[in-house]
Amino acid sequence: MNNSDSHIDKKQRLSMSEETKNNQTQEAFATVGDQAQSVDNSVRQTGAADAEGHPVQEVESLCMHCGKNGTTRLLLTRIPYFREVIIMSFECPHCGFKNSEVQPAAQVAEKGSRYVLKVEDKKDFNRQVVKSETATVKFNELDIEIPPKRGQLINIEGILQEMITDLESDQEERKRVQPELYERIQEVTNKINSYLNAEPGTLPLTVSVDDPAGNSWIEYVPGEPAHKWAMYEYNRTAEQNVYLGLISADDVAKHKQEESESKKQATDANVSSNLNKKEDAPSTVVGLSDATEIENLDNEVQTFDATCSACYKPCSTHMKSVDIPHFKEVIIMSTVCDHCGYKSNEVKTGGEIPKKGKRIVLKVTDPEDLARDILKSETCGLNIPELNLDLTPGTLGGRFTTIEGLLNQVSTELHTRVFTQTSDSMDEETKARWVSFFAKLQDAIDGKIGFTIDMEDPLAASYIQNVYAPDNDPNMTIEEFDRTYEQNEGLGLNDMKTD
Template structure:
């Protein structure tokens, strides 16, 4: 029995365009019922809120490649000229929020397609500009910039006399956006060419970031997800974001009073556990340190727990989560004495299974991948306890955001770094084999052995004597552990 194909309610945009062009090419005096059914766009009579007359809303159900199904709506009133367009997701809210980042390096990047849902905020760090959530929109990066110029320019004449400082800052954003769009070039026919030192129409790279707790926004990548100027990061939504999306009920109780009560209860339990353990820290013991969030300055708790890593040693994991703004951080500290020797771990990564290995990278550990000339000095990223895939994702995000955010590098340097990020993306997706090297002079780092307690055929561990320079950098040459009360 042959199964019937399901109704395709959400055809791709390309299919809709081809179908529309085919219908427009036909020469017919009247549309038949069959041709009406072939129309991709539905038209519905709607009341115009500006003049009260009857307007028309057009609906298009379509699929954006590599993204999802959406509903595009366009309203126009022929009586007063009012028009509006909006986009809505036709799917469900995703389990996690999403942050899409695109580095706009040249004018070709302005053509990247952009989907902004009603719950999405847009940030351009170089402009110190954040656009709060508003109506859904299907546009391009260029269209987004033109909307920014239009919206910000609307109140500038009045703002110039009411708040000159705000006017100056906003005008700076408008001028930079117009320079990228090339709008200033049209004025040269009247005013003449500008001095090169005064020109502002030279393209300046910038970054566009979409942060959508619902995960229903999107920025187009070029070619494939290996695009070095494109990145996607997902995150767990906070309770406040769930409430804003309407998928969770707000708390009816006093959060601050509950926070104080829980803190007092935890302090009491900690004292009881400390008395019962005779001062020794147990593996299941959690210490609570009250403090404030470094991002929003709201009160929060930092939790610390001792964890025993099999075939390694004890470590302390410190975790900070802010319920107010969603800030999260974790730090790892060694729970054992200073090792007499340093440790170097060499792993040959061959497939995605190796990316799931647990990794503990201490503050004194350096990380390198010779295959792509990646070298991270000790102290980079701090102490981390995650997976190999997780730490490579962190490296990619940190390097791409910080390097592409600047505008001083020349095109050759940016081309070389784009190639490096492409290689790094291939490495973190295990699309090619590579060698990972962890070098920790204090031997406080760890990489999971999948064959433990037997030797791992893809991993080599080398213990070595620290040099005098390494001991000096770590402050070990001046440490005296015997007869320390006597004169040195």
């Protein structure tokens, strides 16, 4: 073979090598569409489905115990009175490892949520619970708190049984090595079992699920007494937003630093202004002057710069002071963030904390009564027995509107946040009950039926307009009551020092 043939053969080998590398590069850097297509091809349909027809799918996945491949089953389903969730279960045929998990199919809610259930009999242990990976579960009477871990679709009994299993896993070894610790843990498991068996003197048991992401839930049974089930919403703290990954810790630190500097500058400006006034003032003692530098803004909507509590970006807050005749002055505040869409409407009442609470009962007998102004503070509970409607304190927050407007807000909240009457998985009896409820609520909004509004506010910060003022309203009764110890404790008044 001459040198020219060897040179051609070498060039051919180099060309083939470059072509092989290009093919490998193309495989390593495949397009997103190609990769998504390969994932879709690996998903298998099992033929099974839930009550709404959502299919159960299978996909091959890696077992984290033995390193071989197992099978993960996925189901996107809807839970009545809640929202859509993804239920996942994994099983490995090689090592026998099994695992199940539930994840929310929705985004993080605007506010955190806390659900409270009173377990009063044995059947209440069957209540379903959606516990996301960010939720904390607490059993008050047992003095037990379960920190956030993997998401689960489970019931109250299942949570307690899991707790017993975890506590008893190493009990035999503890009995031999640490007998005192063994006895203490045995006492805890015996106490949990006594509640599960509903032994005399144990129930009720208070269960709460607190989730800053707002993606957890405790099953609600329509028509049950109002004291058994409650749902509260709250604004997340900066630390909770960091924990959920909505903002970074650096953003929080930067915001706190800017806030501190802003307060310092405001303080320095006030000190400087006061000093200048003292220098310009005459040496004699001066009384109050009719002239003032403060403009009367009672009849104006004031706008000032603020920081969004959700994304920590600049936004505007509008504030208006409103003097309610025969009641007191309140402040209406509205915040809208153009960056993340966060909205907040609040009503704040001023003045000192009254010694007694106040209960207002109004009989709505005429459609014109729906136009009455109503102020429901955050601490006020509202009950309408004719509609089987009971709003616990904290529901809807503070609202200043008309009676018609309040009922419309209640209807909207029930439809969009907690309840749904269109779920196919709802049984016919339950669906008929909710259809009847919303029909009766709409009749009340339209003024077709009369009803009674019963408002109880331990801080006496709520109000219904008296159209006969200053005379007494024949359809409205107002009475004061002494707050209970529990009410003072919930308001933080028992620990308040006034001396």
